[in-house]
Amino acid sequence: MTPAGRPTAAERTLLARACDLALRARGHVSPNPAVGAVIARDGEVVGEGWHTGPGKPHAEPAAIAAAGAATRGATLVCTLEPCSHTGRTGPCTEAVIAAGIARVVVGTLDPLERTRGQGVKILTDAGIEVAIADGEDADHAREVASPFLTWAATGRPEVMLKMAASLDGRVATRTGNTRWISGPEARALVHRWRADMDAVGVGIGTADADDPSLTARDVDPAPVRRATRVVFDPHARLRLDSVLVQTARDIPVVVLAGSLAAPERVDALRAAGVDVEVGQADHGAAFLAEGLDALGRREIQSILVEGGPTVAGALLEAHLVDRLAWVVAPIVIGGDGAPAAVRGVGADQIADAARIPAPRVERLGDDVLLIGRLRPVPGGIA
Ligand SMILES: NC(=O)c1ccc[n+]([C@@H]2O[C@H](COP(=O)([O-])OP(=O)(O)OC[C@H]3O[C@@H](n4cnc5c(N)ncnc54)[C@H](OP(=O)(O)O)[C@@H]3O)[C@@H](O)[C@H]2O)c1
CATH class of the missing domain: 3.40.140.10 (Cytidine Deaminase, domain 2)
Known part of the structure; x- marks a missing residue:
């Protein structure tokens, strides 16, 4: 028995x-x-x-x-x-x-x-x-219940970092062309994730280069709620004519700004309907941690961060990524100037590299998805 x-x-x-x-x-x-x-x-x-x-x-x-x-x-x-x-x-x-x-x-x-x-x-x-x-x-x-448990234990949303890279680990060509690295199946899955998350975020470099809307489109069943769009933007330089700002009154946009953001930039974004959170830190891990805390105070329990390489590297180096989702496309971009998926200082030793233990591996059309946790869900019995 x-x-x-x-x-x-x-x-x-x-x-x-x-x-x-x-x-x-x-x-x-x-x-x-x-x-x-x-x-x-x-x-x-x-x-x-x-x-x-x-x-x-x-x-x-x-x-x-x-x-x-x-x-x-x-x-x-x-x-x-x-x-x-x-x-x-x-x-x-x-x-x-x-x-x-x-x-x-x-x-x-x-x-x-x-x-x-x-x-x-x-x-x-x-x-x-x-x-x-x-x-x-x-x-x-x-x-x-991982988003809730993470938020309850840390006051921050559970962070899932998603990147799509070529076989040689690039996220754009040397001329800056990015569309599309991954195929339709992988892109459809990203839209499903967007629908399931409380927030979807990018760095200001990506917001600037791609002018994304960060909404969940063509998702079945249709999303019940619209995820808050978030931009990691230390200098509050998100363009006022960007799709994000232009749609901020319909679907919330939070700009996480730092202590060096010019007050007139902050005011202009706020006047356009953007929720601007100005933190004490100006950059680095402290800036990201403060930003995530601010999202947690808004009861945002999960965020899908879709890059770019600078923010991806900074989040990984700050150990702020809970789950990693990596789409590998069967293409080789090549070229010394083509940007890598992750920037920053990086690991000194292979043993120090961020590793997904026992990742789930899935085929998405011609692409391969590796997904898993970098940190266990809080709340285990001590
Ligand atoms: N294939 C993919 O999965 C994928 C995903 C996203 C983007 N991309 C591509 O990546 C390119 C953009 O790359 P990116 O690296 O410039 O963009 P990014 O990571 O989106 O943004 C970089 C900017 O974020 C700000 N930032 C916020 N927190 C930071 C921190 N803790 N440390 C450093 N900077 C921080 C900095 O702004 P300040 O300069 O104002 O300080 C920095 O310049 C675009 O071509 C885009 O299409 C590809």
Whole structure:
């Protein structure tokens, strides 16, 4: 028999299902976590639910409602510890107790120090058996709520850096031509990511060179919300006639500026509807960290940074990248003047290079995507 406190093999399968359900809400759930829940009785799934967004029912009550009378004596498997506080909705622990659930399997504990373990305690005190996942199962449960968990632990959004490079690691030709390095499948996936993130960012060099809109286009299902566009722009030099500024009143744009930004530039951007955050630092790692803090204060929990090479290098050197997504296209650009994907000082030794441990590798048309984490999701059981 499985010792008390650990999920059974069947419950581990249900937890994987709950993780899949949780992911359905990514892109419209923040500032809440993505959470999924499954209720099973006598080996049969009798209810499923996931949290669909702020103010909407949490995953557990949604699954309880779906299960109806079948909750009596059933097992609830949920990706995150049930909440014990009253926020925009009532405490989930109360709903679980009232539904007559006999056993609860928790994917990962609440990340907040002050509430961690409280949901489990309330359930245990009410006579409900509680099992907590560990190892790969707990990692999986944390992964689905990673933007929320990262933000809760650090006050900053989870940063996913995405670059597309040629086989020889270039992101443009020597003449500055960049369209297109990656193929349509990779570009479509980037639009999906944009739709799922709270923010999409670039450095001012890219904003200047490419005049991007940074919106999610041709995405099915259509995005529920529009990601905030962010420019890392120490001198607040984003052009007023850029697509970003021209559309700032419809879809938010945040310019992260530094202490050396000219006040008249800041004022002009603000007058055009841009939200300008002026930090204390003027450049480097401190500037980036401050900018991410400012985004965290706006409850931005995830950001897709699409380069360019200078900002990519600075973020990597500052250890501010949580996830790396690298598209490699089957082309060789060549030329001594063609820019590399990452600028900056770089690693002295290969052992010091940023490395994705066990990356996921995917074929996207003729391109190859390598994706993975540079840092674990915070919130593991110490
Ligand atoms: N293939 C791809 O995946 C890809 C992706 C993006 C861009 N690109 C290409 O890359 C080129 C632009 O490259 P880039 O390197 O100039 O652009 P970038 O990285 O987008 O922007 C560089 C600028 O960002 C500012 N910056 C913000 N934080 C910084 C920090 N911590 N350290 C240093 N600078 C910081 C600096 O502005 P100040 O000079 O005002 O200080 C710097 O000049 C374009 O040709 C673009 O098309 C390719």
